[in-house]
Amino acid sequence: MSVLVVGSMAYDDIETPHAQVNDALGGSATFFSTAASYFSPVNLVAVVGEDFKHEEIAFLRARGVDLDGLTTEKGKTFRWKGRYLANMNDRETIYTHLNVFQTFNPVLPEKYRDSEFVFLANISPELQYHVMTQVRKPKFVAMDTMNFWITGSLESLRRTLGVVDALLINDSEVKMLSEEDNLFIAARRVQEMGPKTLIIKKGEHGALLVHGSSYFHCPAYPVESLNDPTGAGDTFAGGFMGYLAMAGEVTEDHLRRAVVFGSALASFCVEDFSIGRLQSLSKADIGARVESLREMTRFSEDTRWLAGR
């Protein structure tokens, strides 16, 4: 089954304590669809400017991404420049040039409207809601959001939360949105706003899936060569949604594995700039990380104490 993503495509300029790159292909829809394409066909809705390179289009198309929903507008592609601080986690935005993204109005091609798996990347909650009015009978809709919308567009955000199945969000943002410091209580508060499934991303601490009343925790793969965290969240989302779309149904078991595959994909993303590391992974590469994550959480039964010695 294919997965629909509505989000941004961008060129990023990125500074880290160790390197600087310019004109790196970025944007939520880019990372998402590259990751998801390992598992399922992707339908992409985004906007780019006239400066967007043909080679990027060709790359995505070769990976099975349908680009009928990609529009090219007069002007320049969305550009973002960010600088990562020494801890490679906190970052500051040097500039954001929305360019053609400023007037982005996602219109789904007719053939996308029956999409069953939908990801609303981090765009305004109004646009996310607008997408929801165009899909006919989705089976599973997940959305992303960020502090900017939580503080600035809370009412719209809550309306969109009311019509989706799942929210992917950072741990600090789930606390901000719920106004609650306890992570587990915060998750329940947000579930009460709509989404019954939460995927809480915690960087080096892993990810927590809250599905109804059940919890699943996936650790972070121990990445030692962290070069650029940009896009890790969207890559996670791509692995997660791509895996679910491939599975074709949303069960607890599929959701758990989807979180593990999302984590595995995200661990590759951060090892290089842009989609550098995501372009040509093998099943063996991905499978090895999935098995590492399994090995990292394995513990055998206690046969002494609990059994009464």
Added chain:
Amino acid sequence: MSVLVVGSMAYDDIETPHAQVNDALGGSATFFSTAASYFSPVNLVAVVGEDFKHEEIAFLRARGVDLDGLTTEKGKTFRWKGRYLANMNDRETIYTHLNVFQTFNPVLPEKYRDSEFVFLANISPELQYHVMTQVRKPKFVAMDTMNFWITGSLESLRRTLGVVDALLINDSEVKMLSEEDNLFIAARRVQEMGPKTLIIKKGEHGALLVHGSSYFHCPAYPVESLNDPTGAGDTFAGGFMGYLAMAGEVTEDHLRRAVVFGSALASFCVEDFSIGRLQSLSKADIGARVESLREMTRFSEDTRWLAGR
């Protein structure tokens, strides 16, 4: 097999946003030995003042804690007052009255000197080292430390790190000690200082065991009624070391289960003030949390994508 702990016994005054308690039994050796006593006999070395209540002594003795190493000095017991902020994680110290703890000089009773499992709670690295000169042939020594010693007594701390097997430490402290922001690289740097085994405590994010080159991650049990985090680290250590001492040998499998039991015990500790919740747990109580932690990390094999469909 019994486990030796050298640490503090104290009375704490604690303020949280929701409650205030005074004269709560506290101290690293108290939390440690209460937790460890579920699994193995405990030998305790600490000092208290003349105001220390007989009922506390009786409680510990009834739990199988040998108190021949507990000395009572003229003066008052160590007192600490802390206030937890709204997030129940950050805290400020209102006062610390070391009292008799100021001149604590741990001397091991002869019968403790053959201890095979030793925990050096969070006392000065000089005193920790002094204990190490008194044990004859320990099988597994673990130590705790804190930012205060990392910034103020680094040389002594490194000497002690050089003679122990394991370090239990917070994630922020492992980064401070190694001067490295990447958690996984930080862990390796600290291993190079001596301890081949690290147990990195991450609060609501769980705990990471780094043993040689292997990683094991245990999530935090989802505690919703967090009432007082005081003593959680020492309780974790008590469950961890008590379990290992019961197992009698240090294998990867035992270490992993020890981390899970430590996590389970710590999850009870924070639900009440002092050792309130730790006084009378059943095997069924503890076993249920261990099984919750297993369920929280379980994911089944992918049989579609990796298998090639």
